[in-house]
Amino acid sequence: MLAVLAELRNEQYGYTLRKSLAEQGVEIDEGTLYPLLRRLESQGLLVSEWREEDKRNKRFYRISREGKVILKQLLSEWQSIGRSLESVLKES
Amino acid sequence: MELLDRYLQAVRFWLPKAQRDDIAAELSEDIRSQIEERESALARPLNDSEVAGILKQHGRPFLVANRFRPQQHLIGPVLFPIYGFVLKVVAAFYLLPWVLVWIGLNVSRAAHSGKSLMEALASLWTAFWPMAFFIVGAITVVFAVLERVEAKSKFLDQWDPRKLPPVRDPNRIPVSATFTEVTFNLVFAIWLVAGMWYQTSLHFSGVSIPSPRYGHTYSGVSFHSRPRTSLPRARTCFDLIGPRPARWYA
Numbered sequence: 001m002l003a004v005l006a007e008l009r010n011e012q013y014g015y016t017l018r019k020s021l022a023e024q025g026v027e028i029d030e031g032t033l034y035p036l037l038r039r040l041e042s043q044g045l046l047v048s049e050w051r052e053e054d055k056r057n058k059r060f061y062r063i064s065r066e067g068k069v070i071l072k073q074l075l076s077e078w079q080s081i082g083r084s085l086e087s088v089l090k091e092s
Numbered sequence: 093m094e095l096l097d098r099y100l101q102a103v104r105f106w107l108p109k110a111q112r113d114d115i116a117a118e119l120s121e122d123i124r125s126q127i128e129e130r131e132s133a134l135a136r137p138l139n140d141s142e143v144a145g146i147l148k149q150h151g152r153p154f155l156v157a158n159r160f161r162p163q164q165h166l167i168g169p170v171l172f173p174i175y176g177f178v179l180k181v182v183a184a185f186y187l188l189p190w191v192l193v194w195i196g197l198n199v200s201r202a203a204h205s206g207k208s209l210m211e212a213l214a215s216l217w218t219a220f221w222p223m224a225f226f227i228v229g230a231i232t233v234v235f236a237v238l239e240r241v242e243a244k245s246k247f248l249d250q251w252d253p254r255k256l257p258p259v260r261d262p263n264r265i266p267v268s269a270t271f272t273e274v275t276f277n278l279v280f281a282i283w284l285v286a287g288m289w290y291q292t293s294l295h296f297s298g299v300s301i302p303s304p305r306y307g308h309t310y311s312g313v314s315f316h317s318r319p320r321t322s323l324p325r326a327r328t329c330f331d332l333i334g335p336r337p338a339r340w341y342a
Contacts, residue, residue: 015126018122030150031150031156034159035159038160057117058121
């Protein structure tokens, strides 16, 4: 979810989003990705619109203003979990 | 592309109505992009089995559509253990006793009316299922309602540790054991008394019992008919000396 939000700082449609995430090592299959996109959109973290590209209608997603705020919070939370886990692993 | 259209149609069927067109269009776009990419890599159109492979990878239409729905359940994981417990208690303390009493009453009734034992058991089968289904159904409905109420009121969160029952003494004889013992003793006592009662009544009517086994069977199962008047008793006495031994051994 964090990866999806971060990746959608640049507008993309589903298929290219899936591919670019996979290239960076985050494989999300479409059965998970599309329901996730819809959930994030219903929570107001993403905005989407249908637009024509290469003679086909595609649905483009991008992060909303609220999404950016949440992304920032999630990132700092993620980093603090990472730090805690690291210190636990070092001790043991 | 006929295969793709058939796939999308099947997915659409299970999608929530409000988002049906939207989701189907997006899914179609995703699969088409995937097919086109493969086609440009192979530099030829895909055949049916290759398209089928891609669709198969996407998953069964029902499951694909299901992921777009909120998770639904009749009785959730929180209440389910209580639901299972109530069903077990009802089975052990209502359904099982019901069957035992039923067998007791009807085997003896069958012996009186000349029906075969198989007939009696067949009517047990037909009487038991509607009753059992009704009870299980009613409990399920009650829990389904509780599930909805619980989700709103969160009554399971309101509890007080001080109201928990005291710790059980491991040396104490459990109530259930005492209860079972008392019940069995009672049943045995009734059986004994009923047997003696019948033997007495048979002696009074001046009929000799043809065989010991006969008398035993009779006294064992027929205590329920005590309140009856002398007419059926007279009939049973007649039955005793009548030449109808077959049903006793059926």
